[in-house]
Amino acid sequence: MGSLRKKENMEHRNLANLKVPVVGMGTSRTFDVSSDSDIAVRSKIINSCATSGVTFIDSSPMYGESERVVGLSLHGQRHSFQLATKVWCTGREQGIVQIDRSFQLFQTDHIDVFQVHNLVDWRTHLPALERLKEEGRVGVVGITHYITSAYPEMMEIMRTGRIGAVQVPYNLWERDCESRLLPLAEEMGIGVIVMRPLGRGELVTGLKHQPDLAPLAGHGIHTWAQAILAWILSDHRVSVVIPASSRPERIVENAAAGQCGPLPQELWAHVSREAERCL
Numbered sequence: 651m652g653s654l655r656k657k658e659n660m661e662h663r664n665l666a667n668l669k670v671p672v673v674g675m676g677t678s679r680t681f682d683v684s685s686d687s688d689i690a691v692r693s694k695i696i697n698s699c700a701t702s703g704v705t706f707i708d709s710s711p712m713y714g715e716s717e718r719v720v721g722l723s724l725h726g727q728r729h730s731f732q733l734a735t736k737v738w739c740t741g742r743e744q745g746i747v748q749i750d751r752s753f754q755l756f757q758t759d760h761i762d763v764f765q766v767h768n769l770v771d772w773r774t775h776l777p778a779l780e781r782l783k784e785e786g787r788v789g790v791v792g793i794t795h796y797i798t799s800a801y802p803e804m805m806e807i808m809r810t811g812r813i814g815a816v817q818v819p820y821n822l823w824e825r826d827c828e829s830r831l832l833p834l835a836e837e838m839g840i841g842v843i844v845m846r847p848l849g850r851g852e853l854v855t856g857l858k859h860q861p862d863l864a865p866l867a868g869h870g871i872h873t874w875a876q877a878i879l880a881w882i883l884s885d886h887r888v889s890v891v892i893p894a895s896s897r898p899e900r901i902v903e904n905a906a907a908g909q910c911g912p913l914p915q916e917l918w919a920h921v922s923r924e925a926e927r928c929l
């Protein structure tokens with residue numbers, strides 16, 4: 651009953667024409683596993699996602715076994731999830747083969763968000779993804795990059811009106827998207843998927859002091875990871891954050907950041923100050 655209540659409390663926002671939960675899950679490294687016991691843990695993670703409302707999952711052929719393990723772990727729950735993946739290769743033929751393989755590995759005939767990973771050969775892949783969108787096999791076409799020097803090129807593509815989603819890093823340490831890319835996304839109605847929201851975990855493991863979380867308790871924020879995610883989600887231009895985890899209990903922990911609503915300005919500033927003091 652408790653988990654049902656949490657699931658229903660998850661905030662949803664627009665990502666182009668989709669409604670997505672504000673807390674989703676990434677799978678880089680964490681889903682690149684192959685033993686039966688490791689895959690069994692991923693099934694538990696997917697179940698935690700389902701019961702916590704973390705129903706947006708991001709993958710890529712770059713993440714080794716991730717797409718296959720996501721597909722296996724869904725166990726008939728495909729309809730409860732929105733799946734995002736990427737094409738990450740050069741050449742038209744290779745692109746078509748890789749895109750086709752993602753449908754097979756996810757065990758689905760529809761992929762909600764299909765992105766060009768790190769803009770690799772994007773001029774070649776965009777037409778193929780646009781065709782799949784026209785056919786109704788892809789929901790939203792997007793682009794990703796993890797390096798800020800790629801933002802000018804990303805913004806050029808955004809201005810063409812051909813894409814519905816961008817995926818970029820955004821966290822207490824990486825704020826370059828705030829000044830130009832996010833305003834353009836808002837202006838164009840382009841959804842924003844936030845990669846690396848916990849700085850690959852280093853924003854949590856790198857603490858030199860314990861942050862003061864007491865002022866956030868009334869908001870349902872009890873851990874530093876939750877504070878970081880809630881801080882990012884206080885930016886209304888963000889559609890979804892996708893923290894990755896190899897531990898089912900952390901899915902539930904991270905989900906709580908999507909169930910508290912945007913932080914009031916004074917609490918947002920408190921988290922910024924605590925990051926300065928403790929990291």
Ligand SMILES: NC(=O)c1ccc[n+]([C@@H]2O[C@H](COP(=O)([O-])OP(=O)(O)OC[C@H]3O[C@@H](n4cnc5c(N)ncnc54)[C@H](OP(=O)(O)O)[C@@H]3O)[C@@H](O)[C@H]2O)c1
Binds near residue numbers: 709896
């Ligand atoms: N170019 C691209 O398109 C691109 C680039 C980078 C990332 N991405 C996407 O963005 C996703 C997220 O980025 P990321 O995986 O690099 O980094 P991240 O989500 O910022 O951090 C993941 C790390 O945080 C730890 N973690 C998760 N929840 C935690 C919690 N509540 N408390 C403490 N530690 C916690 C995890 O460790 P445990 O496993 O021990 O929980 C994991 O090591 C990726 O998985 C991928 O889907 C895309």
